[in-house]
Amino acid sequence: MADEQQRNTASAFPTPPTFYTHFTPANQEKLKEFQAAAAKDADEGNASRELPDELVCLIPPKPPTEGQYRSFGDTWNIPDRLPTLKELNIPQLFPEPSDESYNVDRAQELRRLCKSLLLNYLELVGIMGVSPAEFEEKVYHLRIHLINIHQLINEYRPHQARETLIAMMEEQLEKSRQETEDNRKACGKIRELMGSLGSFDAGGLLTPTTVTNNDAPATANATANATTGANGAAANGVETKTKTKTVGDEQRDRASWEALQQAGL
Numbered sequence: 001m002a003d004e005q006q007r008n009t010a011s012a013f014p015t016p017p018t019f020y021t022h023f024t025p026a027n028q029e030k031l032k033e034f035q036a037a038a039a040k041d042a043d044e045g046n047a048s049r050e051l052p053d054e055l056v057c058l059i060p061p062k063p064p065t066e067g068q069y070r071s072f073g074d075t076w077n078i079p080d081r082l083p084t085l086k087e088l089n090i091p092q093l094f095p096e097p098s099d100e101s102y103n104v105d106r107a108q109e110l111r112r113l114c115k116s117l118l119l120n121y122l123e124l125v126g127i128m129g130v131s132p133a134e135f136e137e138k139v140y141h142l143r144i145h146l147i148n149i150h151q152l153i154n155e156y157r158p159h160q161a162r163e164t165l166i167a168m169m170e171e172q173l174e175k176s177r178q179e180t181e182d183n184r185k186a187c188g189k190i191r192e193l194m195g196s197l198g199s200f201d202a203g204g205l206l207t208p209t210t211v212t213n214n215d216a217p218a219t220a221n222a223t224a225n226a227t228t229g230a231n232g233a234a235a236n237g238v239e240t241k242t243k244t245k246t247v248g249d250e251q252r253d254r255a256s257w258e259a260l261q262q263a264g265l
Contacts, residue, residue, distance in 0.1 A: 082155065082157075094109040094152065124139065
């Protein structure tokens, strides 16, 4: 059983564990009955019962708090952290920062390692043309250089995460400021428009049409002709209601329209 689990954890595509067959409705009911009986025994002070083997896998284990675990062929530390090259037994080609002062220039070290990597590659090309059997040493040197470069880049990840978060927060803040400024400009335009409407004179366009002096003769004629008969009175009434606009009304409407255009309406 242990050998099978070791093979599964080391495999890139592990097979399902064999204890998955124990997760059946019947075993779940047995587990509930066992837990109820164990709780009753605990209340009565009896000795605890031993859980059957087929029910052990149904109880989830506690999360690990320290040590290591393997997943898909890789080893992970608990708590999760970046292991040092010394812990991985790999030669470290850049100086270790001291606890007192963080004085390692990673950018400079990356440039130095990249130049050394290129030099080792050129040496490998030369060895392959002279003595191909001696390539292993240079390939090992190339591997060590690449691992050190990768380690330095991984040490930049916390800094990259902080800078990315700062950039996102600054972008959101700038967007909020722009939206606030746009709202203020819109409110200013509305206030200006409302102020212009407060002092706006429509020239009587919005007031009901009053009876002018030109309507008096028509009204008098309609009253005088009312005694001549029902037909004459009706005709004079229709003539009064269908009066045409005078020159003064047209001028007033034109002035009102120009005032509305000036107000932006």
